[in-house]
Amino acid sequence: MKTTVSEKGQVTIPKALRDRLGLAPGVVLDFHEENGRLVAEKRADADPFAKWSGKGKLPAGIASVDDYLHQIRER
Structure with missing residues (x-):
């Protein structure tokens, strides 16, 4: 696959490679x-x-995740 560097130094990564x-x-x-x-690597x-931190809600009356886990494991 071949691409050309533009005047601005930009290149287009071919779609097959992007996919x-x-x-x-x-x-x-x-x-x-x-x-x-030239080597490009995806930044981890x-x-x-x-992004998920703080998104979950505990059931009413449960003070902490530890309390919730203890309660459901007793069943």
């Missing part, structure tokens, strides 16, 4: 040089569960 590598809009890439080659999120 195969899971490069959706908004994915952040880190670029570096390795032995004369520090904590993939951070």
Whole structure:
């Protein structure tokens, strides 16, 4: 697959590669040089569960997650 660098230094990653590598809009890439080659790597999120923090609700009357787990494990 071949692409051309634009005057602004931009390139288009071919769709087949984007699909195969899971490069959706908004994915952040880190670029570096390795032995004369340009290498791009997807940046891993520090904590993939951070976006879910605080989203769950405990049932009424339960003070903590530990209390909830204790209660449901007794059943």
